[in-house]
Amino acid sequence: MRRWTRAKLVETTRLSQDTQRYTFGLSPPATKLGLETGQHIQIGFHFKDSLVFRPYTPVRPVLDKEEDGTFDLVVKTYFPDENQPGGTMSNILDCLQEGEEVEVKGPSGAIRYQGHGCFSVDDKTYTFDNVSLILGGSGVTPGYQIIARVLEDKTDKTKLRVIDANKSEDDILLKGELEQLSKEHGNQFEIVHVLSHPGDGWGGLKGHVNEDIIKKHAFEPSDRTVALLCGPPTMIQKAVLPVLQAWGYDEDKNLFGF
Incomplete structure (x- = not known):
């Protein structure tokens, strides 16, 4: 269209x-x-x-x-x-x-997942074993597409780790779908939610995405690991990109934004 x-x-x-x-x-x-x-x-x-x-x-x-x-x-x-x-x-x-x-x-959209760890980014092809997705707010939706596509294919062994940032628990989009996929595919898919304004009953991570959270819950950079980002510009540019680059991720090689 x-x-x-x-x-x-x-x-x-x-x-x-x-x-x-x-x-x-x-x-x-x-x-x-x-x-x-x-x-x-x-x-x-x-x-x-x-x-x-x-x-x-x-x-x-x-x-x-x-x-x-x-x-x-x-x-x-x-x-x-x-x-x-x-x-x-x-x-x-x-x-x-x-x-x-x-x-x-x-x-x-420049990022297209072809299956079995293969991505096309600006018409260049990359293959990875591990995918870290750092997402914020409505930025979870392109990440969800990739997660669902990987986990639906029993022959796709790509491993996924997701950091999803929101203000409150009510702001977490697709929470039920993501939790169900995590339960069904716990050996392949891990997700943590980070809330900046959590309610009293929240037992998960609190605050903003930072170096400690990223290094604990994302994959360590390597030639077989990619980090994909989608979220508010302030979060991505100020909190996420500097940490990933200092850690060893390289834009245009294994670090891309939707």
Whole structure:
């Protein structure tokens, strides 16, 4: 879909107070998204005589067998308050009624997972045994695509370690799906959540992603290990990249950002 095409909202499922799962159906002649694992699409909406658009990574379809002419987005709505104007597109989606349409274009994204540890990044091919994913907020969605693709294939032995950073437990997107995959594939997939504003009952990691957390829960750098990043720019640029580079990860060799 190199040109904008329409997609109709089929169903909305509320996952939490500010997060929903949106199921869209593609309009003919489009019959499938055609995304490779790790890629994203652009979602657009005509608002006040202009087209507002943002990138989103579908959480379904992840596998070829899931292609049925529909796709799912999990989106956290950033409501306006006295401190922030709110997220334009997330609020548009939150107000969208079933049967209404958005515009879709794609796929986009330089990182594509080909299976069995093989990645295509800007048309260069790399193969790794171990994948560290350091993710924040909605940045978990491209990571989830790779996780699901690896673990669905019983012949894919790629090992995965994930550090997922959020403000509160309610902000963890795809928490149920990730926990289930961790239970089913504990020898291959490990995940830790880091909360900057945890509730009283939180028993996991607290604070912000730092050197200690990264070195304890990510794979040590090597020629057979890659680190993939997706999250808020401040977190990635100030907290994550400097640690990984000092540790021995090398951009354009085994350190990439979605």
